[in-house]
Amino acid sequence: MFADIHFIDFLRANPALAVFVTLALGFLVGKLRWRSFSLGTVTSVLLVGVVVGQLKIEIPEPAKTLFFLLFLFSVGYAVGPQFFRGLKRDGLPQVGFAVVVCLLCLGSTWLCATLMGYDVAQAAGLLAGSQTMSAVLGVATDTIRQLPDGQAIDLDAMPVCYAVTYIFGTAGSAWILGTLGPRLLGGVEKVHKAALDLESKLGDDVSFTAGFDPAARAIVFRAYKAENDWFGQRHTVAEFERYMQSQKKLIFVERLRQRGRIADDVTPRTTIYPGDTLVVSGRRQYVIEEEDWIGTEVEDAELTNFSVQSLPVVVSKRGAAGQYVRNILKRKEMHGVNIRSILRAGVKIPVLAGGKLDAGDRLELVGLPQDVRRAAPTLGFSDPVSEKTGMPLVGLGIFLGGLLFGWLLMTRIGAVPLSLTVSGGVLIAGLFCGWLHARYPHVGNIPQPTLWFMNNVGLNTFIAIVGISTGPTFIQGFQEVGWSLFLIGAAATSIPLVAGIFIGRYLFRFNDALTLGCVAGARTTTAALGAVEETIQSNVPSMGYTITYAIGNTLLIIWGVVIVLLIA
Structure with missing residues (x-):
């Protein structure tokens, strides 16, 4: 007993260790799967944090905010090129669709919260969980603290509502879009045919085709x-x-x-x-x-024993961004060079002759070293330009974004302050810095491993601290909101998804396969995109995911401000 007391006192005196053990266990639990079901890393970290929080460990407030702001900036930085790319004429339909779906997400959550009589903390937790947007917890907290009586509002119910509704928000979204969605559009075969039709229209130059193992080299x-x-x-x-x-x-x-x-x-x-x-x-x-046609294939070890280079290149040149893949491959500088894959906003999209390259796309070029080195500068810059992170841009971006949108642009409606808060400002700053880097590659480089750290460790450290801080009152909060919250969360999740499918088909007249990708992107649910692609056996839906994901990621986070103001 004496040793146990000693250990608890030690953790209370060193709360950083409690955060690290929460992260370690949360990431481990998040990898566990039962059939196709998994809690996911974020939910697992929160629940482990709740368990560790039973030890009543107090963690200083600045630590949570620091990691949360790093996460928000990285989110904006990653989707910035696609966010501004969507504002061009050919991207506007997907932008408009994403805005409509995001408004449905906000509206369904507000309606459910109003009908159930939820307070601002419960409503914010419902939005964060049902729409699987964990960042809403931080943005809503900032907004609530700015309310006239915000310091007196109990926020412990927020993570409770988030945890209860997040499970269906993730698994339910994948089921609705991956299983129910194709049926609502006429069946899996019909949607698969729509994907093939779009591939044929854009040029049958896909990375993998039916009959080939995806592990085979493209x-x-x-x-x-x-x-x-x-x-x-x-x-x-x-x-x-x-x-x-x-x-x-x-x-x-x-x-x-x-x-x-x-x-x-x-x-x-x-x-x-x-x-x-x-x-x-x-x-x-x-x-x-x-x-x-050529003749017999032969085995010639000496002839085929030569070096081939695979080089990642980020599209930044004006002559490459916005151009069709077929036109890029016809260039003299591209002779002997193939595009193995295209990664856009972290999502692998099909390599189609009629597809367009966007600024910020990450291409994998393959060919002889001299050919690849000749082609790369005509498209953009090899990534990473440097292993060092452009910290001046990161630091100033976070500072100026928070200062501008959290303080200088603040206004009031009566006694209620109205602003994007520091959190929203940092997100906007990240969008701008990501776009700036795509245009000027030597400005503010953030290597992919660093970006991963800022995003994943930043968010999960924030969630771990939330779980530890609310741990002592979590069970009581769960009893207060009741089991009905799960059903309310399922309704708030389902309404925008089902409505979005029909809106995409009948109002925006998207290709059926593209519609499912657009809905998944607007709701920022990568798990649902994977479920759709697995169901229809095509990666065409990913072509509708990237622009809508950039818009959805931005608006759903900002909705953390809006939901508080609506309920308050």
């Missing part, structure tokens, strides 16, 4: 014997590649073995003779088809 290098009579006319490398393009197959000649010797320098003017061995590169589904 870009391959294979050796063939030039046996077709076509080679008897002594065509050049350039003529061969142009012929392949006329067959809608982007294939490059990388190396040649002629008369038993490997050619030192293969250029577009190099002549291909009958019996030569060609090493060709291109997308897997195209290259493996060429044995019937």
